[in-house]
Amino acid sequence: MENERKATREGYGDALLELGKQNKNVVALDADLAKSTKSNKFGKQFPERFFDVGIAEQDLIGTSVGLSITGKIPFASSFAIFICGRGYEPIRNALSYSSFNVKLAGSHSGLMTGEDGATHQCIEDISLMRVIPTMKVIQPLDYWEAYSAVFKMSELNGPMYLRLCREKSPVFFDSNYEFELGKSNILMEGKDASIIGCGPILENALIAAELLKEKNISVEVINMASIKPLDEKQVLNSANKTGLIFSLEDHSILGGLGSSISEFLSSTKPTKVVRIGVPDLFGESGKPKELWHKYGLDAESIMKTIELNLKEK
Amino acid sequence: MLLKETELKKLANKVRIHVLKMVFSAQSGHIGGAFSSTEMLVSLYFHEMNFNPKKPDWSERDHFILSKGHACAAQYACMALAGYFSENELMTFRKLNSRLQGHPAAHDLPGIEASNGPLGFGLSIANGIALGKRLDKINSFTFVLMGDGELQEGMIWEAAMNSSQHKLNKLIAFVDWNNLQIDGKVSEIKEVSPISKKFEAFGWNALECNGHDFNELISAIQKAKQSKEKPTVIVCKTIKGKDVSFMENQCDWHGVAPNQEQFDKALNELIIKGESLGK
Numbered sequence: 305m306e307n308e309r310k311a312t313r314e315g316y317g318d319a320l321l322e323l324g325k326q327n328k329n330v331v332a333l334d335a336d337l338a339k340s341t342k343s344n345k346f347g348k349q350f351p352e353r354f355f356d357v358g359i360a361e362q363d364l365i366g367t368s369v370g371l372s373i374t375g376k377i378p379f380a381s382s383f384a385i386f387i388c389g390r391g392y393e394p395i396r397n398a399l400s401y402s403s404f405n406v407k408l409a410g411s412h413s414g415l416m417t418g419e420d421g422a423t424h425q426c427i428e429d430i431s432l433m434r435v436i437p438t439m440k441v442i443q444p445l446d447y448w449e450a451y452s453a454v455f456k457m458s459e460l461n462g463p464m465y466l467r468l469c470r471e472k473s474p475v476f477f478d479s480n481y482e483f484e485l486g487k488s489n490i491l492m493e494g495k496d497a498s499i500i501g502c503g504p505i506l507e508n509a510l511i512a513a514e515l516l517k518e519k520n521i522s523v524e525v526i527n528m529a530s531i532k533p534l535d536e537k538q539v540l541n542s543a544n545k546t547g548l549i550f551s552l553e554d555h556s557i558l559g560g561l562g563s564s565i566s567e568f569l570s571s572t573k574p575t576k577v578v579r580i581g582v583p584d585l586f587g588e589s590g591k592p593k594e595l596w597h598k599y600g601l602d603a604e605s606i607m608k609t610i611e612l613n614l615k616e617k
Numbered sequence: 618m619l620l621k622e623t624e625l626k627k628l629a630n631k632v633r634i635h636v637l638k639m640v641f642s643a644q645s646g647h648i649g650g651a652f653s654s655t656e657m658l659v660s661l662y663f664h665e666m667n668f669n670p671k672k673p674d675w676s677e678r679d680h681f682i683l684s685k686g687h688a689c690a691a692q693y694a695c696m697a698l699a700g701y702f703s704e705n706e707l708m709t710f711r712k713l714n715s716r717l718q719g720h721p722a723a724h725d726l727p728g729i730e731a732s733n734g735p736l737g738f739g740l741s742i743a744n745g746i747a748l749g750k751r752l753d754k755i756n757s758f759t760f761v762l763m764g765d766g767e768l769q770e771g772m773i774w775e776a777a778m779n780s781s782q783h784k785l786n787k788l789i790a791f792v793d794w795n796n797l798q799i800d801g802k803v804s805e806i807k808e809v810s811p812i813s814k815k816f817e818a819f820g821w822n823a824l825e826c827n828g829h830d831f832n833e834l835i836s837a838i839q840k841a842k843q844s845k846e847k848p849t850v851i852v853c854k855t856i857k858g859k860d861v862s863f864m865e866n867q868c869d870w871h872g873v874a875p876n877q878e879q880f881d882k883a884l885n886e887l888i889i890k891g892e893s894l895g896k
Contacts, residue, residue: 331752355748355783360775363741367779370745373680373730374753378745394772398731398738402723 309472312504313411315450316468317342320379323458324350330458331371333357333380335364340470341381341411361386365394365406372404377458384410384426384467388433396436400463403438407457411468413443414554415587415595416504418471422586430502431559433465434532440485441532443467443502443553443561448477449529456483467531469554471592473504476527488535494524497610498542501552501580502528502561508596509552511603516610523610531561536572539565543575548617550578550610554601557581578613580606620663623894625831628698629659630891633860635694635707637887641880643711646719649870651691653795653828653855654762660834661760662695670700673727679757680730680746684739685764685793686720687872692729693717701728737770739763740790744776747785758842762791766798768809774819780848781820788848789841790821793828795857797868816850828853861886 324330324346331353338344338356347354355371357363361382368378380387387410388395399406410429417425433441442457442464444450450468457464476491491506492513499509506527513523524546526538542549549569551562562579569575582599596602600609620628632655640646666679683692690710697704702716709715716726720734731742743761750757767773780788792812796803803809813823822844826833834853841849857871858864861883875883 331749353752357775357779358782360772360779362737362772363744363775363779366738366741366772366776367745367748369731369738370742370747371749373742373746374749374755375676376749376752393735394738394741397735398733398742402732404723 308475310447310475311469311472312444312447312450313342313468313470315444315447316381316409316454316466317345319451319454321345321349323454324353327377327458329375329377331355331376331378333364333368333378335359335361335382335386337382340383341409343379343381361390362394365391366398368406369398369404372406377405377407379407379409381409381411383424384413384429385424388426388429392432400436400438403462405461407464407466409466409468412470413467414469414503414505415582415599415601416469416471416554416592418592418595419589421589425587427556427582427587428559429467430531430553430555430561431563434559434564438462439532440464441467442485442529443531444483444529445503445506445527446473446476448475448479448481449483452481452483453529456485460485467503469504471504474507483529486530486533486535488526488528488530488538490524491527492523492525494522494546496522496546497548497550497614498524498526498546499550499552500526500528500539500542500561500565502531503554505552505554505596505601508601508603508606512606512610515603515607521610521614528561531564534564534568536568539568540573543569543573548576548613550580552606553581555581556584558584578609580609622831625659625663627891627894628663629655630887630894631698632659632691632694634884634887634891635697635704636690637880637883639690639707639710640874642708644874645711646690646874647687647872649797649857649864649867650685650688650764650793650795652859652861652864653857654685654688654793655691655859656829656831656834657762657791657793657853658691658695660831660838662699664835665838666760667757670728673701677755677757680743680759682731682733682739682743682761683721684733684761685736685767686733689721692721696728736764736767737772740773740776740780743788743790744779744783744785747788748783756787759788760791762793765792765794765796765803765809765812768792768812769807777816777819777821784846785848786844786846789838790848790850792850792852793855794852795855797857797866797871799868799871801868812852813850820847822847822849823852824849825852825854828855829859860890
């Protein structure tokens, strides 16, 4: 693991700026959070192609749909809770129903959002977006995966949601990395159990896996950035190989990546899936690491959960 | 060549007859609001709007968004009469495998720009279209038709601020002001008037007219087209269920299909109305 730390939202902002230089059809929209989502980088460079609709997330979606009707490729961003929550019905009915070519980016997802508290920590967005037909859902692991995903999203037609985080997190990949929709990657090989997770919280999985190595427990760690479509082949491989799956996400255990994996395995290869995520509770103010500890998402908690379940295996 | 008023009136009558037959055949649909919007739609499709039914994606076209999507039976009838598809297809309305969905679906039917029905989306979408065309230096107009009850949706006012912020002078909005919504009178549930003053306060030009009078409608649209800086709203006073005596101003005719007896009576009234316009 490298020492460099950068937020996935930075990857979004930097990629959007670069994409804007390469493709004049790309436009960007925000709802008064451009400085936070980092879409302001695009806005400064291309003011004529940047639309800040103000504090109005439904209008953000509707305006993006209109722009896509004229052949533009709109990237619309806000905090995850506002774009997916306030914008939900327009996202479903005005955007996704007709599969318009609008790309959504929700920053400040998960407990990782920290001190702002429960109102700003979106722990339902994967669930909300995943159930919409035509919608694709991506949560990048790091800065470079976010960067690459932005370019990939611009090449593929239809609505997509990119889940981003505020806090700086480890950089795993480099500028040569290419994100592929529907494909995961193995961050660590292992044979006793599998952790399949998404987003920067996988740092905790890797720390837990290292700690478990010292106890002669071998855990594989999979980065499932493409949540929908899910990399079913890899999930099946893991189920066959280790027979014990732990999902990991900074998101509610209801409806997110863990649910998606469980739904898939229950009908293809029934396998124990332990969902590690935010319990069915709201978050609260605190430092990201404090919150992850309290809600059972830090490396130590992950390690304990794995040990406990291995004993029962 | 532009149609004369009598020809437009005959088209409006044909549209209403089609709507009645479509909703009767489907035994579901929205007659009241379709009838109150009919003259606005006919003014657009047969007098004011540039489009090519054979080339629905023509980039220079004027765009039209039916934000009050439940009135789509009237839009479908206009589209069929304008040549987008055959009049026979109208009878598939609201039935399985039809392109004529209960609320308009852009992916199903060429010529439908956006999917609407859930109220409140249309103005934002129209703003986006107008902004996109401005970027491409396309000078055509974008029209949007909203209901008066629909103005209770907050999203409309989010969008209204955006239209004026960006000086979308090529955007022309209609409000179908029939003062009825599903649960009763708009003025008794949540008053939306003074509509013109509200839009003016939001930075728009506002015009008012009788929404069933073609001369007034067309003159208002042509005036709106001259706007140099502001978007324009045309607030159209209308009658829900217009031209069928027992449906006029009855909110219960919002989303109910007629039975055989009601259908026969309504059709008869519309046929008589059509005959009065001459051959």
